Amino acid sequence: MKSLLLTVLLLGLVAVLKAQEGPSDDQEDFSGIWYTKATVCDRNLTGGNIPKRTFPMTVTALEGGDLQVWITYWVPGACEVIFVHLERTSEPRKYTALNGKSTVYIQKIPVKGHYVFFCVGRRHRKPYCKAKLVGRDPEENPEAMEEFKKFVKSKGFREEYIIVPEQRDQCVLDDE
Numbered sequence: 701m702k703s704l705l706l707t708v709l710l711l712g713l714v715a716v717l718k719a720q721e722g723p724s725d726d727q728e729d730f731s732g733i734w735y736t737k738a739t740v741c742d743r744n745l746t747g748g749n750i751p752k753r754t755f756p757m758t759v760t761a762l763e764g765g766d767l768q769v770w771i772t773y774w775v776p777g778a779c780e781v782i783f784v785h786l787e788r789t790s791e792p793r794k795y796t797a798l799n800g801k802s803t804v805y806i807q808k809i810p811v812k813g814h815y816v817f818f819c820v821g822r823r824h825r826k827p828y829c830k831a832k833l834v835g836r837d838p839e840e841n842p843e844a845m846e847e848f849k850k851f852v853k854s855k856g857f858r859e860e861y862i863i864v865p866e867q868r869d870q871c872v873l874d875d876e
């Protein structure tokens with residue numbers, strides 16, 4: 701009787717330990733600041749005389765697995781902050797946004813502290829697809845850039861459409 705009880709206890713312990721094994725993918729914490737190192741779109745946005753600037757993106761992980769993302773955009777004469785709520789799905793690192801109009805994937809790459817945010821959706825009723833390489837630090841990372849290029853090709857984007865924006869701490873209006 702005692703040994704049966706012990707076996708049951710041991711099995712229970714094994715189950716608990718298994719459940720605690722390493723942080724599983726979907727429990728990854730994306731909270732905090734992310735720096736955009738490169739972006740690519742399914743259309744050619746590389747042209748024009750407008751400099752490409754990027755600002756740190758802030759992510760907050762909510763209880764239940766959703767993410768809140770604040771993104772700052774600059775165009776001459778305007779700083780725009782947009783807020784996107786990413787709703788978790790049953791798949792790890794797959795989210796929906798804008799009432800299901802967009803799907804966002806956070807793709808792992810084999811470079812520490814770097815991910816690719818990959819967005820597929822519709823904008824102005826046209827299909828729209830975009831990806832960005834983000835990292836935990838603002839430094840240039842050739843290895844991460846190589847991985848991003850592989851990703852870009854694997855998704856059918858054109859490598860020539862990759863934009864490497866200039867990193868800025870914050871958006872300042874009178875700073876053309």
Ligand SMILES: *[C@@H]1O[C@H](CO)[C@@H](O)[C@H](O)[C@H]1NC(C)=O
Pocket residue numbers: 744745746747748860861
């Ligand atoms: C993208 O557009 C810019 C400006 O219009 C042009 O200079 C460039 O050649 C285009 N790139 C590709 C790959 O078509």
